[in-house]
Amino acid sequence: MSDILQEIVAYKREFVREQMQKVPLEQVKEQALAMGKSRNFYKAVTKRNRRGINVIAEVKKASPSAGLIREDFDPVEIARTYEKCGADAISVLTDEKYFQGKLEYLTRIKQEVKLPVLRKDFFVDEYQVYEAKAAGADAILLIAEALMPAQLMDLLILAAKLTMTAIIEVHSMDSLLQVRSLEGFPVAGYSVIGVNNRDLKTMTVDINTTGRLADLVEKKRELIAESGVKTREDVRKLKGIGVGAVLIGQTLCQSPSIEDKYKELFWIPGQ
Numbered sequence: 284m285s286d287i288l289q290e291i292v293a294y295k296r297e298f299v300r301e302q303m304q305k306v307p308l309e310q311v312k313e314q315a316l317a318m319g320k321s322r323n324f325y326k327a328v329t330k331r332n333r334r335g336i337n338v339i340a341e342v343k344k345a346s347p348s349a350g351l352i353r354e355d356f357d358p359v360e361i362a363r364t365y366e367k368c369g370a371d372a373i374s375v376l377t378d379e380k381y382f383q384g385k386l387e388y389l390t391r392i393k394q395e396v397k398l399p400v401l402r403k404d405f406f407v408d409e410y411q412v413y414e415a416k417a418a419g420a421d422a423i424l425l426i427a428e429a430l431m432p433a434q435l436m437d438l439l440i441l442a443a444k445l446t447m448t449a450i451i452e453v454h455s456m457d458s459l460l461q462v463r464s465l466e467g468f469p470v471a472g473y474s475v476i477g478v479n480n481r482d483l484k485t486m487t488v489d490i491n492t493t494g495r496l497a498d499l500v501e502k503k504r505e506l507i508a509e510s511g512v513k514t515r516e517d518v519r520k521l522k523g524i525g526v527g528a529v530l531i532g533q534t535l536c537q538s539p540s541i542e543d544k545y546k547e548l549f550w551i552p553g554q
């Protein structure tokens with residue numbers, strides 16, 4: 284595990300422990316189980332469309348690699364813009380310390396858009412999975428390198444039971460092979476693989492990381508390219524690989540006009 288991931292995971296364990304003292308697991312569980320069926324995130328990111336690639340647009344205020352990304356940050360307004368632009372799903376960073384996110388942003392966004400919504404955070408405990416569902420999330424992201432294999436599988440199954448899709452994030456071939464060998468993986472209709480193009484050791488991004496790992500993913504539509512997408516050429520390359528979707532945050536959120544940037548990256552003639 285990289286230093287930054289190790290640091291975030293240690294902080295998360297402590298954060299969750301404190302959270303549990305404020306709102307006990309049983310209460311969060313009850314709230315989660317009272318929620319209806321999730322919007323279908325799996326379908327939104329794997330379906331074929333005219334664009335040739337689906338878009339998960341991320342609401343991202345700040346990050347460890349970039350610092351503050353957007354000063355006039357209005358999460359609901361950004362999500363509405365993404366929906367208007369034709370995004371297929373919304374990702375919301377809910378981590379407070381490193382990304383200046385909030386779980387409350389997700390709940391508000393869910394009420395204002397019709398798209399499926401992903402809770403993007405660092406999951407270390409089932410508590411957060413119930414919490415995600417209770418807040419309105421339709422999907423969660425599990426970082427394989429941050430979890431023991433059995434725990435990863437437990438959280439994946441729990442998400443599916445709560446009708447949420449899980450993106451299982453990997454960065455290396457070793458970790459992808461380990462995920463593939465998990466008994467019970469994939470959970471049909473509820474799991475996809477995300478390849479993070481950002482190396483969390485060096486914080487550098489290399490869009491070709493997705494291409495290098497793609498051969499190990501049988502159904503390319505169940506593959507998501509994450510991080511570092513900056514140009515139309517990047518999108519073209521990823522489309523060529525046949526990935527189902529791209530997860531993009533910083534490039535859109537740092538642009539003075541999110542709408543113009545979205546068009547620049549994803550517009551197709553006749554749309």
Ligand SMILES: O=C(O)c1ccccc1NCC(=O)[C@H](O)[C@H](O)COP(=O)(O)O
Nearest residue numbers: 346347348509510511512530531532533
């Ligand atoms: O973005 C970071 O600096 C970062 C640092 C440490 C752990 C995770 C990090 N990013 C989370 C993400 O996965 C991205 O927000 C997501 O893939 C979108 O990436 P981008 O389009 O490059 O903002």
